Amino acid sequence: MTHQRYEFARRKCIASLPENVKRLFQFVESKELTLADEALSENHYIQLLQQHSPVLEAADKFKMEPAEVYTAVQRIERYLEDHAASYEKKLKFFDMTEELQLHGLCQCNDNVKYYYFYDNN
Incomplete structure:
Protein backbone atom coordinates (compact mmCIF):
# COMPACT_ATOMS: atom_id res chain seq x y z
CA MET A 1 0.00 0.00 0.00
CA THR A 2 2.94 2.34 0.61
CA HIS A 3 3.84 2.45 -3.08
CA GLN A 4 0.27 3.30 -4.11
CA ARG A 5 0.11 5.94 -1.41
CA TYR A 6 3.32 7.55 -2.66
CA GLU A 7 2.16 7.40 -6.30
CA PHE A 8 -1.13 9.05 -5.35
CA ALA A 9 0.76 11.82 -3.54
CA ARG A 10 3.13 12.21 -6.49
CA ARG A 11 0.25 12.50 -8.98
CA LYS A 12 -1.41 15.15 -6.80
CA CYS A 13 1.85 17.13 -6.68
CA ILE A 14 2.24 16.90 -10.46
CA ALA A 15 -1.36 18.09 -10.88
CA SER A 16 -0.56 21.15 -8.77
CA LEU A 17 2.22 22.30 -11.11
CA PRO A 18 1.62 25.24 -13.46
CA GLU A 19 0.11 23.94 -16.71
CA ASN A 20 3.12 24.58 -18.98
CA VAL A 21 5.54 23.00 -16.49
CA LYS A 22 3.22 20.04 -15.95
CA ARG A 23 2.89 19.41 -19.71
CA LEU A 24 6.67 19.52 -20.17
CA PHE A 25 7.27 17.12 -17.30
CA GLN A 26 4.52 14.71 -18.35
CA PHE A 27 5.84 14.68 -21.91
CA VAL A 28 9.37 13.75 -20.80
CA GLU A 29 8.14 11.23 -18.23
CA SER A 30 5.83 9.59 -20.77
CA LYS A 31 8.68 9.24 -23.29
CA GLU A 32 10.96 7.77 -20.60
CA LEU A 33 8.32 5.24 -19.54
CA THR A 34 7.70 4.21 -23.15
CA LEU A 35 11.42 3.58 -23.63
CA ALA A 36 11.58 1.68 -20.34
CA ASP A 37 8.75 -0.58 -21.53
CA GLU A 38 10.60 -1.25 -24.79
CA ALA A 39 13.95 -1.92 -23.12
CA LEU A 40 15.15 -5.49 -22.71
CA SER A 41 17.71 -4.59 -20.04
CA GLU A 42 19.08 -1.62 -18.16
CA ASN A 43 21.85 -1.19 -20.73
CA HIS A 44 19.30 -1.35 -23.53
CA TYR A 45 17.26 1.35 -21.77
CA ILE A 46 20.31 3.62 -21.63
CA GLN A 47 20.93 3.02 -25.33
CA LEU A 48 17.31 3.87 -26.12
CA LEU A 49 17.58 7.07 -24.07
CA GLN A 50 20.64 8.06 -26.06
CA GLN A 51 19.03 7.22 -29.40
CA HIS A 52 15.61 8.76 -28.64
CA SER A 53 16.34 11.41 -26.01
CA PRO A 54 13.14 12.55 -24.29
CA VAL A 55 14.91 15.80 -23.39
CA LEU A 56 15.79 16.54 -27.02
CA GLU A 57 12.28 15.61 -28.17
CA ALA A 58 10.78 17.88 -25.51
CA ALA A 59 13.14 20.71 -26.47
CA ASP A 60 11.94 20.42 -30.05
CA LYS A 61 8.26 20.15 -29.15
CA PHE A 62 8.25 22.97 -26.60
CA LYS A 63 10.67 25.23 -28.51
CA MET A 64 13.23 25.24 -25.69
CA GLU A 65 16.93 24.64 -25.39
CA PRO A 66 17.79 21.07 -24.30
CA ALA A 67 19.68 22.42 -21.27
CA GLU A 68 16.54 24.33 -20.23
CA VAL A 69 14.43 21.20 -20.49
CA TYR A 70 16.96 19.14 -18.55
CA THR A 71 17.20 21.77 -15.80
CA ALA A 72 13.42 22.11 -15.59
CA VAL A 73 12.88 18.35 -15.34
CA GLN A 74 15.56 18.04 -12.65
CA ARG A 75 13.96 20.89 -10.68
CA ILE A 76 10.55 19.24 -10.93
CA GLU A 77 11.99 15.89 -9.80
CA ARG A 78 13.52 17.56 -6.72
CA TYR A 79 10.20 19.30 -6.02
CA LEU A 80 8.36 15.98 -6.28
CA GLU A 81 10.84 14.20 -4.01
CA ASP A 82 10.44 16.89 -1.36
CA HIS A 83 6.70 17.47 -1.58
CA ALA A 84 5.31 14.04 -2.45
CA ALA A 85 6.98 12.45 0.57
CA SER A 86 5.62 15.06 2.97
CA TYR A 87 2.19 15.01 1.31
CA GLU A 88 2.14 11.21 1.55
CA LYS A 89 2.56 11.44 5.33
CA LYS A 90 -0.55 13.63 5.55
Whole structure:
Protein backbone atom coordinates (compact mmCIF):
# COMPACT_ATOMS: atom_id res chain seq x y z
CA MET A 1 0.00 0.00 0.00
CA THR A 2 2.94 2.34 0.61
CA HIS A 3 3.84 2.45 -3.08
CA GLN A 4 0.27 3.30 -4.11
CA ARG A 5 0.11 5.94 -1.41
CA TYR A 6 3.32 7.55 -2.66
CA GLU A 7 2.16 7.40 -6.30
CA PHE A 8 -1.13 9.05 -5.35
CA ALA A 9 0.76 11.82 -3.54
CA ARG A 10 3.13 12.21 -6.49
CA ARG A 11 0.25 12.50 -8.98
CA LYS A 12 -1.41 15.15 -6.80
CA CYS A 13 1.85 17.13 -6.68
CA ILE A 14 2.24 16.90 -10.46
CA ALA A 15 -1.36 18.09 -10.88
CA SER A 16 -0.56 21.15 -8.77
CA LEU A 17 2.22 22.30 -11.11
CA PRO A 18 1.62 25.24 -13.46
CA GLU A 19 0.11 23.94 -16.71
CA ASN A 20 3.12 24.58 -18.98
CA VAL A 21 5.54 23.00 -16.49
CA LYS A 22 3.22 20.04 -15.95
CA ARG A 23 2.89 19.41 -19.71
CA LEU A 24 6.67 19.52 -20.17
CA PHE A 25 7.27 17.12 -17.30
CA GLN A 26 4.52 14.71 -18.35
CA PHE A 27 5.84 14.68 -21.91
CA VAL A 28 9.37 13.75 -20.80
CA GLU A 29 8.14 11.23 -18.23
CA SER A 30 5.83 9.59 -20.77
CA LYS A 31 8.68 9.24 -23.29
CA GLU A 32 10.96 7.77 -20.60
CA LEU A 33 8.32 5.24 -19.54
CA THR A 34 7.70 4.21 -23.15
CA LEU A 35 11.42 3.58 -23.63
CA ALA A 36 11.58 1.68 -20.34
CA ASP A 37 8.75 -0.58 -21.53
CA GLU A 38 10.60 -1.25 -24.79
CA ALA A 39 13.95 -1.92 -23.12
CA LEU A 40 15.15 -5.49 -22.71
CA SER A 41 17.71 -4.59 -20.04
CA GLU A 42 19.08 -1.62 -18.16
CA ASN A 43 21.85 -1.19 -20.73
CA HIS A 44 19.30 -1.35 -23.53
CA TYR A 45 17.26 1.35 -21.77
CA ILE A 46 20.31 3.62 -21.63
CA GLN A 47 20.93 3.02 -25.33
CA LEU A 48 17.31 3.87 -26.12
CA LEU A 49 17.58 7.07 -24.07
CA GLN A 50 20.64 8.06 -26.06
CA GLN A 51 19.03 7.22 -29.40
CA HIS A 52 15.61 8.76 -28.64
CA SER A 53 16.34 11.41 -26.01
CA PRO A 54 13.14 12.55 -24.29
CA VAL A 55 14.91 15.80 -23.39
CA LEU A 56 15.79 16.54 -27.02
CA GLU A 57 12.28 15.61 -28.17
CA ALA A 58 10.78 17.88 -25.51
CA ALA A 59 13.14 20.71 -26.47
CA ASP A 60 11.94 20.42 -30.05
CA LYS A 61 8.26 20.15 -29.15
CA PHE A 62 8.25 22.97 -26.60
CA LYS A 63 10.67 25.23 -28.51
CA MET A 64 13.23 25.24 -25.69
CA GLU A 65 16.93 24.64 -25.39
CA PRO A 66 17.79 21.07 -24.30
CA ALA A 67 19.68 22.42 -21.27
CA GLU A 68 16.54 24.33 -20.23
CA VAL A 69 14.43 21.20 -20.49
CA TYR A 70 16.96 19.14 -18.55
CA THR A 71 17.20 21.77 -15.80
CA ALA A 72 13.42 22.11 -15.59
CA VAL A 73 12.88 18.35 -15.34
CA GLN A 74 15.56 18.04 -12.65
CA ARG A 75 13.96 20.89 -10.68
CA ILE A 76 10.55 19.24 -10.93
CA GLU A 77 11.99 15.89 -9.80
CA ARG A 78 13.52 17.56 -6.72
CA TYR A 79 10.20 19.30 -6.02
CA LEU A 80 8.36 15.98 -6.28
CA GLU A 81 10.84 14.20 -4.01
CA ASP A 82 10.44 16.89 -1.36
CA HIS A 83 6.70 17.47 -1.58
CA ALA A 84 5.31 14.04 -2.45
CA ALA A 85 6.98 12.45 0.57
CA SER A 86 5.62 15.06 2.97
CA TYR A 87 2.19 15.01 1.31
CA GLU A 88 2.14 11.21 1.55
CA LYS A 89 2.56 11.44 5.33
CA LYS A 90 -0.55 13.63 5.55
CA LEU A 91 -2.71 11.14 3.66
CA LYS A 92 -5.15 8.98 5.53
CA PHE A 93 -6.65 5.93 3.96
CA PHE A 94 -9.68 3.94 4.84
CA ASP A 95 -10.61 0.41 3.88
CA MET A 96 -13.99 0.88 2.24
CA THR A 97 -14.40 -2.74 1.09
CA GLU A 98 -17.11 -3.76 3.57
CA GLU A 99 -19.04 -0.52 3.12
CA LEU A 100 -19.09 -0.88 -0.67
CA GLN A 101 -20.07 -4.54 -0.44
CA LEU A 102 -22.87 -3.68 1.97
CA HIS A 103 -24.36 -1.27 -0.56
CA GLY A 104 -23.83 -3.67 -3.47
CA LEU A 105 -21.32 -1.40 -5.15
CA CYS A 106 -18.66 -4.06 -5.59
CA GLN A 107 -18.35 -7.81 -5.85
CA CYS A 108 -17.53 -9.88 -2.80
CA ASN A 109 -14.00 -11.03 -3.41
CA ASP A 110 -11.48 -11.80 -0.68
CA ASN A 111 -8.60 -10.92 -3.01
CA VAL A 112 -9.73 -7.34 -3.73
CA LYS A 113 -9.78 -4.42 -1.30
CA TYR A 114 -11.10 -0.91 -1.92
CA TYR A 115 -9.37 2.00 -0.24
CA TYR A 116 -10.19 5.66 -0.07
CA PHE A 117 -7.35 8.15 0.22
CA TYR A 118 -8.19 11.29 2.15
CA ASP A 119 -6.24 14.45 2.72
CA ASN A 120 -7.59 17.19 4.88
CA ASN A 121 -6.24 19.96 2.65
